Amino acid sequence: xxxxxxxxxxxxxxxxxxxxxxxxxxxxxxxxxxxxxxxxxxxxxxxxxxxxxxxxxxxxxxxxxxxxxxxxxxxxxxxxxxxxxxxxxxxxxxxxxxxxxxxxxxxxxxxxxxxxxxxxxxxxxxxxxxxxxxxxxxxxxxxxxxxxxxxxxxxxxxxxxxxxxxxxxxxxxxxxxxxxxx
Amino acid sequence: xxxxxxxxxxxxxxxxxxxxxxxxxxxxxxxxxxxxxxxxxxxxxxxxxxxxxxxxxxxxxxxxxxxxxxxxxxxxxxxxxxxxxxxxxxxxxxxxxxxxxxxxxxxxxxxxxxxxxxxxxxxxxxxxxxxxxxxxxxxxxxxxxxxxxxxxxxxxxxxxxxxxxxxxxxxxxxxxxxxxxxxxxxxxxxxxxxxxxxxxxxxxxxxxxxxxxxxxxxxxxxxxxxxxxxxxxxxxxxxxxxxxxxxxxxxxxxxxxxxx
Numbered sequence: 012x013x014x015x016x017x018x019x020x021x022x023x024x025x026x027x028x029x030x031x032x033x034x035x036x037x038x039x040x041x042x043x044x045x046x047x048x049x050x051x052x053x054x055x056x057x058x059x060x061x062x063x064x065x066x067x068x069x070x071x072x073x074x075x076x077x078x079x080x081x082x083x084x085x086x087x088x089x090x091x092x093x094x095x096x097x098x099x100x101x102x103x104x105x106x107x108x109x110x111x112x113x114x115x116x117x118x119x120x121x122x123x124x125x126x127x128x129x130x131x132x133x134x135x136x137x138x139x140x141x142x143x144x145x146x147x148x149x150x151x152x153x154x155x156x157x158x159x160x161x162x163x164x165x166x167x168x169x170x171x172x173x174x175x176x177x178x179x180x181x182x183x184x185x186x187x188x189x190x191x192x193x
Numbered sequence: 194x195x196x197x198x199x200x201x202x203x204x205x206x207x208x209x210x211x212x213x214x215x216x217x218x219x220x221x222x223x224x225x226x227x228x229x230x231x232x233x234x235x236x237x238x239x240x241x242x243x244x245x246x247x248x249x250x251x252x253x254x255x256x257x258x259x260x261x262x263x264x265x266x267x268x269x270x271x272x273x274x275x276x277x278x279x280x281x282x283x284x285x286x287x288x289x290x291x292x293x294x295x296x297x298x299x300x301x302x303x304x305x306x307x308x309x310x311x312x313x314x315x316x317x318x319x320x321x322x323x324x325x326x327x328x329x330x331x332x333x334x335x336x337x338x339x340x341x342x343x344x345x346x347x348x349x350x351x352x353x354x355x356x357x358x359x360x361x362x363x364x365x366x367x368x369x370x371x372x373x374x375x376x377x378x379x380x381x382x383x384x385x386x387x388x389x390x391x392x393x394x395x396x397x398x399x400x401x402x403x404x405x406x407x408x409x410x411x412x413x414x415x416x417x418x419x420x421x422x423x424x425x426x427x428x429x430x431x432x433x434x435x436x437x438x439x440x441x442x443x444x445x446x447x448x449x450x451x452x453x
Contacts, residue, residue: 029260036256044253058255065259122245129242148243173197176204180235188242189235 017081024072032072036065039082042150043089049145050093051100052134064092079159086160090142097138125188132182140175147172199226203233207240333363340448344436349374349443353434357450361388362422362432368412373398374443375411378420379433382406386423393417427451 015023015034023031043064048057068088075084133141146152146160154172158165183189202219205211211219223230284290336356344351349370356363362385368376382405390403398413408420424430429451436444 029263032263033256033260036259040253040255040259041250044255045250048251058253058258061253061255062259062262065255066262069263125238125242126246126249129239129246144243148240149247151247173201173204176236179239180232183235183239189238 018077021072021075021077021081024069025075032069035068035081035085039085040065043085045149046086046089046142046145047093049130049133049149050138050141051096052130056096060092060096064089067092083156083159086146087162090160093142094138128183128186128188132179132186132188135182136175136178140171140178143168143172143175144179199229200232203229203236206233207236333365336361336363339450339452342434342446342448344444346443348372349436349438351376351436351444353446353448355432355448355450357424359427359451360424362424362450364418364420364422364432366410366418366420367416368410368418369415370412372438373411373413375409375437375440377407377409377433377435377437379407379435380422381430384425384428384430385432386425387420388423389419389421391419391421393419424451 020031020035040061044057044061047060048054051057068085146157154165154168157168199222202215206219223233333356336358339355339357342353352367354365387403387408390401390408392401395416396414399416400411402409410418429449431447431449434446435442
Protein backbone atom coordinates (compact mmCIF):
# COMPACT_ATOMS: atom_id res chain seq x y z
CA UNK A 12 0.00 0.00 0.00
CA UNK A 13 1.33 3.39 -0.96
CA UNK A 14 1.53 5.80 1.96
CA UNK A 15 0.35 9.23 0.98
CA UNK A 16 2.13 12.22 2.41
CA UNK A 17 0.32 14.69 4.63
CA UNK A 18 -0.18 17.36 2.01
CA UNK A 19 -1.71 14.89 -0.43
CA UNK A 20 -4.16 13.87 2.25
CA UNK A 21 -4.98 17.49 3.01
CA UNK A 22 -5.68 18.06 -0.68
CA UNK A 23 -8.08 15.12 -0.69
CA UNK A 24 -9.80 16.31 2.47
CA UNK A 25 -10.37 19.70 0.90
CA UNK A 26 -11.98 17.91 -2.04
CA UNK A 27 -14.35 16.04 0.20
CA UNK A 28 -12.54 12.88 1.26
CA UNK A 29 -13.38 12.16 4.88
CA UNK A 30 -11.34 8.95 4.83
CA UNK A 31 -8.18 11.00 4.19
CA UNK A 32 -8.99 13.05 7.25
CA UNK A 33 -9.28 9.81 9.22
CA UNK A 34 -5.72 8.96 8.17
CA UNK A 35 -4.51 12.37 9.34
CA UNK A 36 -6.24 11.89 12.69
CA UNK A 37 -4.61 8.49 13.10
CA UNK A 38 -1.23 9.97 12.31
CA UNK A 39 -1.33 12.94 14.65
CA UNK A 40 -3.84 12.29 17.42
CA UNK A 41 -1.27 10.64 19.70
CA UNK A 42 1.23 13.49 19.39
CA UNK A 43 -1.38 16.18 19.73
CA UNK A 44 -2.97 14.48 22.71
CA UNK A 45 0.39 14.04 24.45
CA UNK A 46 1.31 17.67 23.96
CA UNK A 47 -2.04 18.78 25.29
CA UNK A 48 -2.11 16.46 28.29
CA UNK A 49 1.32 17.63 29.35
CA UNK A 50 0.22 21.19 29.03
CA UNK A 51 -3.13 20.95 30.80
CA UNK A 52 -2.42 17.98 33.13
CA UNK A 53 -5.91 16.65 32.86
CA UNK A 54 -6.82 13.71 30.68
CA UNK A 55 -10.45 14.58 30.16
CA UNK A 56 -9.62 18.17 29.19
CA UNK A 57 -6.85 16.90 26.93
CA UNK A 58 -9.30 14.61 25.14
CA UNK A 59 -11.77 17.44 24.61
CA UNK A 60 -9.08 19.82 23.45
CA UNK A 61 -7.63 17.25 21.06
CA UNK A 62 -11.04 16.79 19.50
CA UNK A 63 -11.47 20.55 19.23
CA UNK A 64 -8.08 20.85 17.60
CA UNK A 65 -8.93 18.34 14.88
CA UNK A 66 -12.35 19.83 14.29
CA UNK A 67 -10.80 23.27 13.98
CA UNK A 68 -8.19 21.87 11.61
CA UNK A 69 -10.95 20.33 9.51
CA UNK A 70 -12.84 23.60 9.36
CA UNK A 71 -9.77 25.56 8.37
CA UNK A 72 -8.43 22.97 5.96
CA UNK A 73 -9.59 25.06 3.01
CA UNK A 74 -7.19 27.82 3.99
CA UNK A 75 -4.21 25.48 4.36
CA UNK A 76 -1.12 26.80 2.62
CA UNK A 77 0.55 23.97 0.75
CA UNK A 78 3.94 25.63 1.02
CA UNK A 79 4.05 24.60 4.65
CA UNK A 80 4.12 21.18 6.25
CA UNK A 81 0.95 19.81 7.72
CA UNK A 82 2.55 18.81 11.02
CA UNK A 83 3.70 22.36 11.75
CA UNK A 84 0.22 23.61 10.91
CA UNK A 85 -1.57 21.16 13.19
CA UNK A 86 0.99 21.78 15.96
CA UNK A 87 0.36 25.48 15.64
CA UNK A 88 -3.37 24.92 16.05
CA UNK A 89 -2.57 22.68 19.01
CA UNK A 90 -0.42 25.32 20.65
CA UNK A 91 -2.90 28.13 20.10
CA UNK A 92 -5.83 26.09 21.35
CA UNK A 93 -3.93 24.91 24.43
CA UNK A 94 -2.53 28.33 25.28
CA UNK A 95 -6.00 29.87 24.93
CA UNK A 96 -7.39 27.20 27.19
CA UNK A 97 -4.66 27.79 29.78
CA UNK A 98 -5.23 31.54 29.67
CA UNK A 99 -8.94 31.15 30.30
CA UNK A 100 -8.24 28.59 33.01
CA UNK A 101 -5.70 30.91 34.61
CA UNK A 102 -8.35 33.60 34.96
CA UNK A 103 -10.66 31.18 36.76
CA UNK A 104 -7.89 29.89 38.97
CA UNK A 105 -6.70 33.34 39.95
CA UNK A 106 -10.23 34.07 41.10
CA UNK A 107 -10.25 30.91 43.18
CA UNK A 108 -6.71 31.71 44.43
CA UNK A 109 -5.57 28.19 43.87
CA UNK A 110 -2.17 27.64 45.37
CA UNK A 111 0.74 26.52 43.29
CA UNK A 112 0.91 22.76 43.13
CA UNK A 113 3.39 21.15 45.43
CA UNK A 114 4.45 17.61 45.36
CA UNK A 115 3.75 15.96 48.70
CA UNK A 116 3.10 12.36 47.83
CA UNK A 117 5.98 9.97 48.30
CA UNK A 118 5.59 7.10 45.90
CA UNK A 119 6.89 3.66 46.56
CA UNK A 120 8.55 3.09 43.19
CA UNK A 121 11.59 5.30 42.41
CA UNK A 122 11.05 5.54 38.70
CA UNK A 123 7.45 6.41 39.15
CA UNK A 124 8.37 9.05 41.66
CA UNK A 125 10.97 10.64 39.43
CA UNK A 126 8.52 10.67 36.61
CA UNK A 127 5.92 12.43 38.73
CA UNK A 128 8.48 14.95 39.94
CA UNK A 129 9.45 15.67 36.38
CA UNK A 130 5.84 16.19 35.37
CA UNK A 131 5.31 18.41 38.36
CA UNK A 132 8.41 20.42 37.48
CA UNK A 133 7.16 20.81 33.93
CA UNK A 134 3.74 21.81 35.19
CA UNK A 135 5.21 24.59 37.30
CA UNK A 136 7.17 26.30 34.54
CA UNK A 137 5.51 28.92 32.37
CA UNK A 138 3.21 27.55 29.66
CA UNK A 139 5.32 28.86 26.77
CA UNK A 140 8.51 27.44 28.31
CA UNK A 141 6.77 24.13 28.94
CA UNK A 142 5.67 24.01 25.35
CA UNK A 143 9.18 24.62 24.07
CA UNK A 144 10.58 21.93 26.35
CA UNK A 145 7.95 19.47 25.21
CA UNK A 146 8.51 20.17 21.55
CA UNK A 147 12.26 19.88 21.95
CA UNK A 148 12.69 16.96 24.31
CA UNK A 149 9.43 15.12 24.01
CA UNK A 150 8.79 15.32 20.32
CA UNK A 151 12.38 15.86 19.23
CA UNK A 152 11.69 18.79 16.92
CA UNK A 153 14.56 20.81 15.49
CA UNK A 154 14.95 24.53 16.19
CA UNK A 155 13.92 25.22 12.62
CA UNK A 156 10.71 23.23 12.97
CA UNK A 157 9.95 24.86 16.28
CA UNK A 158 10.46 28.28 14.74
CA UNK A 159 8.04 27.37 11.95
CA UNK A 160 5.40 26.14 14.37
CA UNK A 161 5.71 28.97 16.86
CA UNK A 162 6.12 31.54 14.08
CA UNK A 163 9.09 33.21 15.77
CA UNK A 164 12.72 33.37 14.64
CA UNK A 165 15.06 30.48 15.35
CA UNK A 166 17.35 32.73 17.44
CA UNK A 167 14.50 33.62 19.76
CA UNK A 168 13.56 29.95 20.08
CA UNK A 169 17.10 29.16 21.20
CA UNK A 170 17.14 32.01 23.72
CA UNK A 171 13.76 31.08 25.14
CA UNK A 172 14.65 27.43 25.35
CA UNK A 173 17.77 28.36 27.26
CA UNK A 174 15.66 30.16 29.86
CA UNK A 175 13.10 27.35 29.86
CA UNK A 176 15.78 24.83 30.74
CA UNK A 177 17.00 27.00 33.61
CA UNK A 178 13.47 27.31 34.96
CA UNK A 179 12.82 23.59 34.68
CA UNK A 180 16.02 22.82 36.56
CA UNK A 181 15.08 25.31 39.26
CA UNK A 182 11.66 23.71 39.64
CA UNK A 183 13.16 20.23 39.76
CA UNK A 184 15.67 21.36 42.35
CA UNK A 185 12.78 22.58 44.50
CA UNK A 186 11.09 19.17 44.19
CA UNK A 187 14.26 17.25 45.07
CA UNK A 188 14.26 15.61 41.71
CA UNK A 189 18.02 15.17 41.80
CA UNK A 190 18.23 13.78 45.31
CA UNK A 191 17.92 10.21 44.14
CA UNK A 192 20.96 10.66 41.89
CA UNK A 193 23.27 11.28 44.81
CA UNK B 194 34.83 30.12 29.50
CA UNK B 195 31.63 31.93 30.54
CA UNK B 196 28.75 30.18 32.34
CA UNK B 197 26.48 30.70 29.40
CA UNK B 198 28.93 29.15 27.01
CA UNK B 199 29.49 26.08 29.18
CA UNK B 200 25.74 25.70 29.73
CA UNK B 201 25.21 25.87 26.02
CA UNK B 202 27.88 23.21 25.49
CA UNK B 203 26.19 20.95 28.07
CA UNK B 204 22.80 21.28 26.38
CA UNK B 205 24.32 20.62 23.01
CA UNK B 206 26.19 17.60 24.32
CA UNK B 207 22.94 16.14 25.56
CA UNK B 208 21.52 16.63 22.10
CA UNK B 209 24.67 14.94 20.68
CA UNK B 210 25.38 18.09 18.73
CA UNK B 211 29.04 18.61 19.74
CA UNK B 212 32.14 18.17 17.62
CA UNK B 213 34.90 15.90 19.08
CA UNK B 214 36.98 19.00 19.89
CA UNK B 215 34.12 20.62 21.75
CA UNK B 216 33.42 17.39 23.60
CA UNK B 217 37.03 17.21 24.74
CA UNK B 218 36.95 20.82 25.82
CA UNK B 219 33.75 20.19 27.81
CA UNK B 220 35.14 17.11 29.53
CA UNK B 221 38.25 19.02 30.57
CA UNK B 222 36.16 21.88 31.91
CA UNK B 223 33.80 19.60 33.83
CA UNK B 224 36.77 17.85 35.45
CA UNK B 225 37.95 21.06 37.10
CA UNK B 226 34.61 22.81 37.64
CA UNK B 227 32.30 21.00 40.13
CA UNK B 228 29.39 23.44 39.58
CA UNK B 229 29.39 22.81 35.89
CA UNK B 230 29.71 19.09 36.55
CA UNK B 231 26.59 19.25 38.72
CA UNK B 232 24.69 21.11 36.05
CA UNK B 233 25.76 18.46 33.57
CA UNK B 234 24.65 15.57 35.78
CA UNK B 235 21.37 17.33 36.58
CA UNK B 236 20.62 17.75 32.92
CA UNK B 237 21.53 14.17 32.21
CA UNK B 238 18.91 13.16 34.77
CA UNK B 239 16.34 15.51 33.26
CA UNK B 240 17.09 14.22 29.80
CA UNK B 241 16.78 10.58 30.82
CA UNK B 242 13.55 11.42 32.64
CA UNK B 243 12.16 13.11 29.55
CA UNK B 244 13.24 10.19 27.36
CA UNK B 245 11.47 7.83 29.68
CA UNK B 246 8.37 10.00 29.50
CA UNK B 247 8.64 9.99 25.76
CA UNK B 248 8.63 6.21 25.66
CA UNK B 249 5.57 6.23 27.88
CA UNK B 250 3.55 8.39 25.51
CA UNK B 251 -0.08 7.71 26.10
CA UNK B 252 -2.04 6.10 23.34
CA UNK B 253 -5.36 7.55 22.50
CA UNK B 254 -8.03 6.89 19.91
CA UNK B 255 -10.25 9.88 19.40
CA UNK B 256 -10.91 9.29 15.72
CA UNK B 257 -14.48 8.16 16.11
CA UNK B 258 -15.36 10.96 18.52
CA UNK B 259 -13.86 13.57 16.20
CA UNK B 260 -15.56 12.17 13.09
CA UNK B 261 -18.89 12.00 14.84
CA UNK B 262 -18.64 15.64 15.80
CA UNK B 263 -17.58 16.60 12.32
CA UNK B 264 -20.34 14.58 10.70
CA UNK B 265 -22.88 16.09 12.98
CA UNK B 266 -21.84 19.69 13.02
CA UNK B 267 -19.27 20.59 10.46
CA UNK B 268 -19.00 18.30 7.51
CA UNK B 269 -22.10 19.66 5.84
CA UNK B 270 -20.55 23.11 5.93
CA UNK B 271 -17.44 22.02 4.06
CA UNK B 272 -17.27 23.79 0.78
CA UNK B 273 -15.87 21.67 -1.99
CA UNK B 274 -13.94 23.73 -4.45
CA UNK B 275 -13.79 22.51 -8.04
CA UNK B 276 -10.45 20.94 -8.87
CA UNK B 277 -10.13 22.67 -12.19
CA UNK B 278 -11.53 26.09 -12.70
CA UNK B 279 -14.31 25.84 -15.22
CA UNK B 280 -13.69 28.01 -18.20
CA UNK B 281 -16.27 30.77 -18.15
CA UNK B 282 -17.69 31.41 -21.58
CA UNK B 283 -16.32 34.44 -23.33
CA UNK B 284 -19.58 36.36 -23.33
CA UNK B 285 -20.28 35.67 -19.62
CA UNK B 286 -17.24 37.62 -18.52
CA UNK B 287 -18.39 41.17 -17.71
CA UNK B 288 -15.12 42.68 -18.86
CA UNK B 289 -15.61 41.33 -22.39
CA UNK B 290 -19.31 42.07 -22.45
CA UNK B 291 -18.99 45.71 -21.44
CA UNK B 292 -15.85 46.10 -23.49
CA UNK B 293 -17.68 44.90 -26.57
CA UNK B 294 -20.59 47.29 -25.99
CA UNK B 295 -18.12 50.16 -25.49
CA UNK B 296 -16.28 49.37 -28.71
CA UNK B 297 -19.57 49.05 -30.57
CA UNK B 298 -20.53 52.52 -29.30
CA UNK B 299 -17.22 54.00 -30.39
CA UNK B 300 -17.56 52.41 -33.83
CA UNK B 301 -21.12 53.68 -34.24
CA UNK B 302 -19.99 57.16 -33.27
CA UNK B 303 -17.21 56.98 -35.83
CA UNK B 304 -19.72 55.97 -38.50
CA UNK B 305 -22.02 58.84 -37.60
CA UNK B 306 -19.25 61.39 -37.84
CA UNK B 307 -17.57 60.12 -40.94
CA UNK B 308 -20.45 58.97 -43.15
CA UNK B 309 -23.61 60.61 -41.93
CA UNK B 310 -21.80 63.86 -41.09
CA UNK B 311 -23.92 64.58 -38.10
CA UNK B 312 -23.86 68.28 -37.30
CA UNK B 313 -23.87 69.02 -33.63
CA UNK B 314 -23.00 72.69 -34.01
CA UNK B 315 -26.57 73.95 -34.24
CA UNK B 316 -27.51 76.75 -36.65
CA UNK B 317 -26.77 76.49 -40.33
CA UNK B 318 -24.50 79.03 -41.94
CA UNK B 319 -25.93 81.24 -44.69
CA UNK B 320 -23.38 79.87 -47.11
CA UNK B 321 -24.53 76.29 -46.40
CA UNK B 322 -26.23 76.01 -49.76
CA UNK B 323 -23.25 77.22 -51.78
CA UNK B 324 -22.94 73.85 -53.30
CA UNK B 325 -20.92 73.68 -56.44
CA UNK B 326 -20.30 77.35 -57.09
CA UNK B 327 -16.85 77.13 -58.59
CA UNK B 328 -16.21 77.85 -62.23
CA UNK B 329 -15.70 74.29 -63.26
CA UNK B 330 -18.30 72.93 -60.93
CA UNK B 331 -20.95 70.78 -62.47
CA UNK B 332 -23.51 72.04 -60.04
CA UNK B 333 -23.85 75.21 -62.09
CA UNK B 334 -25.45 72.98 -64.68
CA UNK B 335 -27.91 71.78 -62.09
CA UNK B 336 -29.08 75.30 -61.32
CA UNK B 337 -32.15 76.74 -62.91
CA UNK B 338 -31.57 79.09 -65.83
CA UNK B 339 -32.78 82.62 -65.20
CA UNK B 340 -31.58 84.05 -68.47
CA UNK B 341 -28.66 84.28 -70.86
CA UNK B 342 -27.93 87.82 -71.95
CA UNK B 343 -25.83 88.63 -74.94
CA UNK B 344 -24.47 92.02 -76.03
CA UNK B 345 -22.63 91.88 -79.23
CA UNK B 346 -21.16 94.79 -81.15
CA UNK B 347 -18.13 95.00 -83.52
CA UNK B 348 -15.93 96.35 -80.73
CA UNK B 349 -17.38 94.70 -77.61
CA UNK B 350 -19.08 91.49 -76.66
CA UNK B 351 -20.60 90.46 -73.33
CA UNK B 352 -22.31 87.24 -72.31
CA UNK B 353 -24.12 86.94 -68.95
CA UNK B 354 -25.32 83.49 -67.97
CA UNK B 355 -27.55 83.79 -64.91
CA UNK B 356 -28.68 80.77 -62.98
CA UNK B 357 -30.10 80.32 -59.54
CA UNK B 358 -30.96 77.87 -56.80
CA UNK B 359 -33.11 78.61 -53.79
CA UNK B 360 -30.52 80.79 -52.12
CA UNK B 361 -27.74 81.34 -54.61
CA UNK B 362 -27.59 83.26 -57.80
CA UNK B 363 -24.59 82.63 -59.95
CA UNK B 364 -23.66 84.87 -62.82
CA UNK B 365 -21.00 83.82 -65.27
CA UNK B 366 -19.68 86.65 -67.29
CA UNK B 367 -17.62 86.51 -70.43
CA UNK B 368 -16.37 89.95 -71.59
CA UNK B 369 -14.42 90.88 -74.67
CA UNK B 370 -13.68 94.47 -75.78
CA UNK B 371 -11.05 96.35 -77.69
CA UNK B 372 -11.58 99.54 -75.65
CA UNK B 373 -12.43 100.06 -72.01
CA UNK B 374 -16.03 99.35 -71.09
CA UNK B 375 -17.68 99.31 -67.71
CA UNK B 376 -20.10 96.58 -66.77
CA UNK B 377 -22.30 97.16 -63.77
CA UNK B 378 -24.49 94.50 -62.14
CA UNK B 379 -26.96 96.11 -59.79
CA UNK B 380 -29.17 94.53 -57.15
CA UNK B 381 -31.08 95.51 -54.06
CA UNK B 382 -28.89 95.13 -51.01
CA UNK B 383 -31.89 94.28 -48.81
CA UNK B 384 -32.52 91.19 -50.98
CA UNK B 385 -29.02 90.20 -52.06
CA UNK B 386 -25.58 89.96 -50.62
CA UNK B 387 -22.52 89.60 -52.77
CA UNK B 388 -20.77 86.46 -51.64
CA UNK B 389 -18.03 86.03 -54.12
CA UNK B 390 -16.50 87.64 -57.16
CA UNK B 391 -14.11 85.34 -58.85
CA UNK B 392 -11.75 86.45 -61.54
CA UNK B 393 -11.43 83.37 -63.58
CA UNK B 394 -9.33 84.81 -66.32
CA UNK B 395 -8.45 88.49 -66.36
CA UNK B 396 -5.66 90.65 -67.62
CA UNK B 397 -3.78 93.39 -65.74
CA UNK B 398 -5.76 96.26 -67.23
CA UNK B 399 -9.06 95.01 -65.85
CA UNK B 400 -10.41 95.86 -62.42
CA UNK B 401 -13.39 94.67 -60.51
CA UNK B 402 -15.11 96.34 -57.54
CA UNK B 403 -17.85 94.93 -55.38
CA UNK B 404 -20.15 97.00 -53.19
CA UNK B 405 -23.29 96.37 -51.14
CA UNK B 406 -25.65 96.82 -54.07
CA UNK B 407 -23.51 96.47 -57.19
CA UNK B 408 -20.50 94.89 -58.81
CA UNK B 409 -18.55 96.97 -61.30
CA UNK B 410 -16.09 95.57 -63.82
CA UNK B 411 -13.81 97.88 -65.81
CA UNK B 412 -12.91 95.67 -68.67
CA UNK B 413 -10.27 95.76 -71.40
CA UNK B 414 -9.61 92.68 -73.52
CA UNK B 415 -10.95 89.18 -72.87
CA UNK B 416 -11.96 88.37 -69.28
CA UNK B 417 -14.10 85.89 -67.42
CA UNK B 418 -15.81 86.31 -64.06
CA UNK B 419 -18.09 84.44 -61.73
CA UNK B 420 -20.26 86.44 -59.37
CA UNK B 421 -22.25 84.79 -56.63
CA UNK B 422 -25.08 86.47 -54.83
CA UNK B 423 -26.92 85.29 -51.79
CA UNK B 424 -30.65 85.62 -52.03
CA UNK B 425 -31.51 86.58 -48.47
CA UNK B 426 -35.21 85.71 -48.55
CA UNK B 427 -35.26 83.26 -51.49
CA UNK B 428 -37.93 85.37 -53.21
CA UNK B 429 -38.22 86.62 -56.74
CA UNK B 430 -36.02 89.65 -57.50
CA UNK B 431 -34.52 91.48 -60.43
CA UNK B 432 -30.86 91.95 -61.17
CA UNK B 433 -29.93 94.78 -63.57
CA UNK B 434 -27.09 94.64 -66.07
CA UNK B 435 -25.58 97.71 -67.69
CA UNK B 436 -22.71 98.19 -70.08
CA UNK B 437 -21.19 101.68 -70.31
CA UNK B 438 -18.48 103.34 -72.30
CA UNK B 439 -17.14 106.58 -70.89
CA UNK B 440 -20.24 106.75 -68.68
CA UNK B 441 -22.42 106.48 -71.69
CA UNK B 442 -24.83 103.51 -71.62
CA UNK B 443 -24.31 100.97 -74.37
CA UNK B 444 -26.59 98.29 -73.15
CA UNK B 445 -29.04 97.67 -70.33
CA UNK B 446 -31.08 94.60 -69.32
CA UNK B 447 -32.64 92.94 -66.34
CA UNK B 448 -32.95 89.32 -65.23
CA UNK B 449 -35.46 87.86 -62.81
CA UNK B 450 -34.37 85.08 -60.45
CA UNK B 451 -36.46 82.76 -58.28
CA UNK B 452 -39.29 83.02 -60.66
CA UNK B 453 -41.31 80.13 -59.19
